[in-house]
Amino acid sequence: MHREIYVLVEHLRGQVAEISYVMLAAARELARGTGGPVVALLLGHDAQALAKDLAADRVLYVDHPALAEFTPDAYRQVLAELMEKEPPRALLLGETSIGADLAGRLSAQLGLPLVSYCRTLRADDGALTFVSQICGGRLMAEGELPAPTALVTMIPGGFKPEQGQSAHPPELVSVPAPALEGLRITLKQYIEPEEEDVDIAKAPILVAVGRGIQNQDNLPLAEALAEALGGVVCASRPVVDQGWLPTTRLVGKSGKRVRPKVYLALGISGAPEHVQGITDSEVIIAVNTDPAAPIFNVARYGAVVDLFDLVPVLTEKVRQARSTPALAAA
Ligand SMILES: Cc1cc2nc3c(=O)[nH]c(=O)nc-3n(C[C@H](O)[C@H](O)[C@H](O)COP(=O)(O)OP(=O)(O)OC[C@H]3O[C@@H](n4cnc5c(N)ncnc54)[C@H](O)[C@@H]3O)c2cc1C
Structure with a gap:
């Protein structure tokens, strides 16, 4: 039985992505069951400094100019080689554009089962179990991780990123990169996002609108409520x-991962894919x-009501409360 738990460390422009720490925390839980080490796989170029706070027993570091930025071609080749050389009990990848891209390719190439959208992983009485959020979040599927090796993609929410961080740098083992020839995909350039208007990641109160808002003409309703609350309007993808x-x-x-004090979701x-950006909201x-x-x-409070009935009334109530000195100070 394989005992290692591998975690692919996602990083972008010199920063480890938060999902990597979430996965390391999950890996520690699984490793409790297998009795094996947590092994972080760090692929990059001059990127070894990123290993310093990873809560792993060991970091396998593969350095190559072609790995400086993520490309599915190069990453897949390296991961496939590592997996074939020493198959782990599980490889955890983020349910992100990087992880989801790689997981399917690796599953097909190596003939390994893939469990996606995992939120929680547990080691109970020798069994490694998962809870996976499927059908757009409508169903929570539970099961045992297929043996001997499973690929897993993870969403945030089940583990805190801090649980995957460590003050003690892990052991760093350099692994030679494979030839990485004939790569069909290369990164040409980064296109920086447009100038920010407001940074929703820093806003303490967010009024979020979804498809339920119906059309652009209805947005002022949400904007008025946000203004009354001292917040900012944000949105789901549609x-x-x-x-x-x-x-x-x-x-x-x-889009962005937000962490406001209050996240008010209207018609979402x-x-x-939306929920993974809001789980850190208070x-x-x-x-x-x-x-x-x-x-x-995922909501602490919920109202089954038509937003068009609620929002104008709520906005008015908030305005009234704010203009009443005793309530405004509360
Ligand atoms: C690779 C990938 C990445 C994605 N990334 C993102 C992302 O970053 N962010 C994101 O948000 N989505 C993302 N999506 C899309 C995501 O899967 C959903 O399709 C999207 O979040 C749905 O948006 P919604 O909830 O606004 O719309 P819907 O799912 O259509 O929901 C609308 C809701 O409004 C309710 N409603 C309707 N009328 C009213 C009313 N009058 N009053 C109150 N409620 C009402 C309905 O009951 C329904 O629940 C991604 C998808 C993929 C495949």
Whole structure:
């Protein structure tokens, strides 16, 4: 039985992505069950400094100019070689554009089972179990990790990133890169995002609108509420895809990860790609006409109500409260 738990460390422009720490925390839990080490796989160029706070027993570091930036071709070749040389019990990848891209390719190439959208991994009485959020977050699937080796893609929420960080640098082992010839994909250039208007990642109060807002003409309703609350409007992907708000306001997998004190979700279903951007919010409040909407699974408070009935009344109440000195100070 293989005992190592591998974690692919995702990094971008000199920074380790938060999901990497979440996966290391999950890997520590699995390693409790296998009795083996947690091994971080760090691929890059002059990137060994990124290993310093990884909560791993060992870091396998592969350095090559072609690995300076992520490309699926080069990463897949390196990972496949590492996996074949010393197969682990599991390889954890982020359910991110990087991890999801690699996981399918590796699964097909190595003939390994893939468990995706994992939120929680546990080691119980020798069994390694997972909870996976499937069908757009409507179902939580539980099962045992297939043996002898499983590929896993993880979403945040089940483990805190701090649990995957360590004050003691791990052992760093340099592994020679394979030939990496005939790469069909290379990075040409980075296109910087547009100038920020407001940084939603730093806003303490967010009023988020989803497809339930119906059209751009209804946005002022949410803006008025945000203004009354002293907050900022952000959105789910359909709203941004329609061009009703700029991409700087997008929350989720392809947008920003936010951590406000209050996240008020108006007409948002709670798809995993959206939810993964909001799980660090202190309080999530969901407003949705569908009582079965998955957003209610992550919300502390929820109201099954038409947002068009609620928002104007709520805005008025907040304004009144703010203009009452005793309440405004509270
Ligand atoms: C690779 C990939 C990346 C993605 N990245 C992101 C991302 O970063 N961010 C993101 O948000 N999505 C992302 N998505 C899309 C995601 O899967 C969902 O499609 C999207 O989040 C759904 O947005 P929504 O909840 O606004 O719309 P819907 O799922 O259509 O939900 C609308 C909700 O509004 C409710 N509603 C309708 N009318 C009202 C009303 N009058 N009052 C109250 N409630 C009402 C409905 O009941 C429903 O629950 C990504 C998808 C993929 C495949």
